[in-house]
Amino acid sequence: MRARLCFTLATAITCGALLGALPTLHAQARRPAAPKAATRAAPQANPTVSLVGVQVAAKSLGKGRFGDTIAFGSQTGVTLALAVKVAPGTAILDIDDDECVIESWTDDKQTDLDIEPDWGSFPSYTEDQSAGIITVRSPVVPASGAQQISLSGALSVTTAAGTRAVQAKKVALVKGTSFQLGTFAASVSEFDATDTGASLAVKLTGANSNNIKRLRFLDAAGTELESDQNGSMTSSDESEYSFTLKAKATSATIEVELWQNQQTIKVPFTLTASVGSVK
Numbered sequence: 001m002r003a004r005l006c007f008t009l010a011t012a013i014t015c016g017a018l019l020g021a022l023p024t025l026h027a028q029a030r031r032p033a034a035p036k037a038a039t040r041a042a043p044q045a046n047p048t049v050s051l052v053g054v055q056v057a058a059k060s061l062g063k064g065r066f067g068d069t070i071a072f073g074s075q076t077g078v079t080l081a082l083a084v085k086v087a088p089g090t091a092i093l094d095i096d097d098d099e100c101v102i103e104s105w106t107d108d109k110q111t112d113l114d115i116e117p118d119w120g121s122f123p124s125y126t127e128d129q130s131a132g133i134i135t136v137r138s139p140v141v142p143a144s145g146a147q148q149i150s151l152s153g154a155l156s157v158t159t160a161a162g163t164r165a166v167q168a169k170k171v172a173l174v175k176g177t178s179f180q181l182g183t184f185a186a187s188v189s190e191f192d193a194t195d196t197g198a199s200l201a202v203k204l205t206g207a208n209s210n211n212i213k214r215l216r217f218l219d220a221a222g223t224e225l226e227s228d229q230n231g232s233m234t235s236s237d238e239s240e241y242s243f244t245l246k247a248k249a250t251s252a253t254i255e256v257e258l259w260q261n262q263q264t265i266k267v268p269f270t271l272t273a274s275v276g277s278v279k
Contacts, residue, residue, distance in 0.1 A: 051083075054273050055072060056141065060076065075137070077140055081135050083132070084131060085130065088130075093158045097134065103152045103153045111143045111146065118136065158264045161260065167255045173200065186202060199230075201243070205238045216254075217249070218254075219249065225245060229242070
């Protein structure tokens, strides 16, 4: 018999925003009106969390040629995909799986699903970094006949608002060239000229390398040189970025764009998913 799984998604999350109101000012007769107090910008809305996917895999049917025979070629249990969105003008830099927490996870048969929950180590993000998805899996399958599962907890989200650019001018595009780029000690770690441009890598060393949004190359007039980023390797104090430069150049202004106003916050959530039964 083939098992069927049906689900609908419903989410509930509460986010608040505090708005300030200025008192009404009254001008007195024969006196100039009192100056208005400076208006304070409303605080940015907190990130919101929603449920965007459910996967339930029942127990193994037995050993197969390449492992257990389990639905989706996965592991037994239930997996939920949680989406995080931030306000316009804000970017998500990280959803830290080590700091995300589950407070309660049950089905409507009172099955405790909060047994060694496993957060996904590699969240995915939209290109503009306005949203991201992280998964969490319980090895426990909801009870037969369960119609709903409920989950509450908090995600650890690092955000940034705005960027600033730092430049190093007239950098010789030769392997081994060292230069200072803001607070970073930098170097051209690789350079190979081609018929149409070059392949190169730039290494940056210094604290807060996770603040880096992107690198780009400019000519003497300040016009961006077309390039493709091929990859990057980043640690807490060192980053290396590889590029294909699509124009010939012996030197360039190298610019790094840095995220500003970073903050890490815990975003609480309460989610409910309706599910069909899996035998």
